[in-house]
Amino acid sequence: MNPITPTQQRELVCSTALFTDLYQLTMMQGYWLEGMHTQPATFDLYYRKQPFQGGFAVWAGLEPALDYLESLRFSAQDLEYLASLNLFRADFLEALRDWNFGGTVTAFREGRIVFPHVPLLSVTAPLWEAQLVETALLNSLNFQTLVATKAARCVIAAQGSPYGGQVVEFGARRAQGPNGALSASRASFVGGATGTSNVEAGLRYGLPLSGTHAHAWVQSFGSELEAFRAYARTYPDDAVLLLDTVDTLQSGLVNAITVAHELREQGHELRGVRLDSGDLAYLSRRVRAGLDEAGFPDVKIVASNDLDEQVIASVIAEGGRIDVYGIGTQLATAGGNGGGALGGVYKLAALNGQPKMKLTGDPIKSNVPGDKRVWRGRDADGLLAYDVLTLGEAPQTGERVSDPTNPLRASRLPELTWEDAREVVMRGGQRTFPADNLTTIQARALAELGQLQEGSLRLLNPHGYKVSLTQDVAELRDHTSEEIRADKVGV
Template sequence: MTDPALTLDPRSARVLPPALFTDLYQLTMMHGYWRAGLHEQTATFDLYYRRNPFRGGYGVWAGLGDAVTFLERARFTPADLAFLADTGLFPDDFLAALADWRFTARVDAFPEGAVVFPNEPLLSVTGPLWEAQLVETALLNILNFQTLIATKAARVVGAAASSPHGGTVLEFGARRAQGPDGALGAARAAFVGGVTSTSNVLAGARYGIPLAGTHAHAWVESFPSELDAFRAYAALYPDATTLLLDTYDTLASGLPNALTVARELQARGHALRGVRLDSGDLAYLSRTVRARLDEAGFPDVRIVASNDLDEFVIESVIREGGRVDIYGVGTRLATGGGEGGGALGGVYKLVALNGEDRMKLTGDPAKASVPGLKRVWRGEGADGRLVGDVITRDRQTPRAGEAVSDPTNPLRRITLPEGASWRDPRVTVMDGGERRWSEPLEAARERARTDLQRTPEGTTRLLNPHLYRVSLGAALAEDRARLMEQLRARMGGT
């Protein structure tokens, strides 16, 4: 029998991590819950983040497809249980219970590709306590990383599209990504965020992402001359050739040789597809190369630029008059690097147990969790633009004129506008442990594109973006304040 933890899921087409992909304390807590007879209590956990990545104005929600696949297939195999037995931490009766463990909970979440914001429940798990507890690590790992990369991709794609001449982005960060799985997750998330293609062949095979690539400097260095290398590559791919110009000298050698090959291809009924710049002053070089290509009668040859690009470098190239058509973005995209990047600080907090509110109080009011079963409401104005999100109790809806408050500062209040329509953007993606939601990756990509267009003016600005409002409904804010006081009194605080 095939190990279910190592099978390829037909929807995600990737090798799934096993149930052991968790932190040790999840298992020790599960053991404690089980031993105390608490493991089947109905718990609700909310997953959210507190600050937008990259000091930006939004996040792009990604990784949900992979997360649901993990939850569907998570099992403790005989080998897993043997390993846990060898640790000496878990008795045989608990390991026997784990042999039958399955994820049977309900999961409600924003659909993948949605534009999301801090302090709102992006995903909620409701089910037996020990099930919801175990999956915390995997959910945060998958969703934090892919949301980070999808957000970075959206920023980079937005910067490239700001050029009056247009511009697209391809992802090629596999060589600098955090391991093979990181490279796959990054390629997937970057596609959700708006890139057009990837250089990662395995990601193309598994996710259906279009592939793109040129050749390396080593190709040019392996031939007697640069022209010989260009001719050989063009002979292999006469209708799909992009030539790398900067192995020796971009303008004095690379471009003249590329023009020679372009003319030879044209004479044979083919066309040079593009040229690539990988070093130097990209704004100046791309302007110069564009002018010479046009003068030579090749206006359709596209210019590809690479070399440690991110949204700020791309914006600078465009501002200085660069004529780049395609930006190849690697390290700073696949790793989520750059200012304000590195990791998304998503958290996963218990908010209800057996129908009763639960709350992390903490010494920092801004980090106190929001208790109870909740709904998220997204407001739209008459023009279709988003006006803000409101979190309410499960059966309540926002009302025009209602005073709502910031989750991190109850003194910061706004009044909900007249004329806004409100809808709950979240969907039930799993129920009873079975998938209730599935869509192609292209649908998530399109959702991200349209959601970004509907955000308030300034939200997508790279620096000092507009602050999109996420608020607590009045009743929920009052219940939260009341529970805070009760907990402080119970614990002897003031």
């Protein structure tokens, strides 16, 4: 069956133009009353700190965000509700009746590998339009980028085994509500997961489904062997048996091997067994040895039980023999060290042709003003080496660049091959290209992960990827900062 339609998929992002924070709407009205609402504005969306103390992030959530922008309208019901709040003038609400998003969006294509302080997406539109969409864009892009990054880290850990290893998302029951579960399933696939247990996600996105049975299945029969036989009768070519309801090695493994022989006699093969508790490294070695000795080397071992990339790496380091890692809580909630939230922000960079900058006591929270381009440099081996922000053309070999968080940290650019890293993905409120399917997006992510320097892939203490500003961007930032300070002190 084909995935559901793009219109149905939009329900995952939001159902109305009211999926926003109240202050976006009050600012819209203020801009309108001040006659500022049509001034052209550019907002940059970026994040400041790598999640999970890692070396990269996987950009995810763009396609749902573009769906949202294309369909963004105020319905009669929306306007009726806003009127009931007694905050908005009738003539302002009337102005919203035929309102739609008509801006331009420049962004990295979904699935690309991204880094802090780089504008991942820029919206250029009349001020009130660009202002309204902040909340929904951050909601879609922050969470899905975080989960896709977590999935990629788990995949990297699983592939550290000499026997290989796949990651499947099992997290619906621990996710932040239905939409959080669906977003997590989608983003996990972008990051490299091979499937999901979430059936609705399978329908919406065409994702491969994966699942076994619960302990309750075994408990519902007179014995574990009877339960295994019943499951194998029902799914003779797709049976994965859960081994740890009674005793993993003394009961579960023994009974699974018995059923595997019975299936083979009937012309079928046991597909797999699952471990859901205990010492996964030790148990998986023993189970693998038992299956191999019994003549079933192709039966896969699936593991679950609160896994993440650190647990996977530990299991592999101890000689574990797991083929498929079913990751639930830590993937669907993007938990773990440095997880929880990406912290992406959406900041005004230009208004009416003038650079705009947030100046604050915390320098890391100051944005880089102006309309910028992002150039990505590759070394002679085709590996990612630098992201550089400019006001125009590509940077040059030997050009002086500086760190966006520390102007004193400057360097000269080596000889690299440069590409314009972002594309105009929406113009006039309409996509400029057909929507990418998830298989294409996942392939893009996996390919670009393969182009990272090896040190950037480390789970602990990774190599820091270089992001820099050319001198004209740095000078614009300094000049804008000086103007703001001068205005503040009245000189």
